[in-house]
Amino acid sequence: MALSRTTLILATAALAIAGCAKKRPEVLPPAPVDNTGDTGTGTGPATGAGDGAITPGSNADFQRSVTSNTVLFGLDQYDIDPAARAILDNQAQWLARYPNVRITIEGHCDERGTREYNLALGDRRANAAKNYLAARGVAASRITTISYGSERPAATGSDDAAWAQNRRAVTVVLN
Template sequence: MFKLNTGLILATAALAVAGCAKKRPEVLPPAPTAGPLQEVAPTGPSGPVGGEVVPGSNADFQRSVTSNTVLFGLDQYDIDPAARAILDTQAAWLQRYPDRRITIEGHCDERGTREYNLALGDRRANAAKNYLAARGVNASRMSVISYGSERPAATGSDEEAYAQNRRAVTIVLG
């Protein structure tokens, strides 16, 4: 009986340790070559040609919607009325261009651990995605990524900078 109990305890401990072994990578993927406010030189139907904004491009998206960025409160990921208004304009644009795919980036301010910020950024990006899906945008057109606090929009360690960094950003893919 003693050997059976010892064996069960050792097997349970081994399973518990194995379940905790998975860690997030230390290095994030490289930054995109064109940021949310930049447009790459035209090579196809999604970029500006001759200085004009091509319908359906990321530049057209940014020009047509209220904002490509939704802001959040401290430690929050709920969609408030201001975020709803922004996401409603994004949903309308995305319904006009049903072939366009998007990525929603989740971001946090510098407070909190790396793991917490990555998880919170993911919840923020998914909250925006779920809202857009509820407004009729096909979920298969949307992907999410969390950068946590790794890509701040504003530098500084004050409330003004923190408020700008707690965000979800919608990027139209080329």
């Protein structure tokens, strides 16, 4: 009787394992597509088959058309200085040509300060840029902000030159 019980348990386990085996689908899904927009030339998404054209209103078009997608800030500051005004005015002009384009403004800090302080300062920097663009006629509903604090440095290093590059707000067009 013990032998038949053991045989029954083993047979049940074998059936359970066989039922769980993955079966190969008859039709495989297509391979993943690289939709990051990088064509290897740094120009962004192409509109044609290998022609290298940039889609109007895309992030690549934005980066090509404006003087900069980044405004820099002083240490522990979030005010828009004259250099930042010129950059943001240029961005506002481009955004006026594409009224349906939405953007995100990313606020960043250098590595000094606590995580909480840097996140709050990055938020103030992103919102300062957002408010400036809104004052220049860009609908605030088209702009979202996010703070990365010191989590995504543009330059590595622990010196004044690296820190200056990391205190920034970056405008990114959402495709």
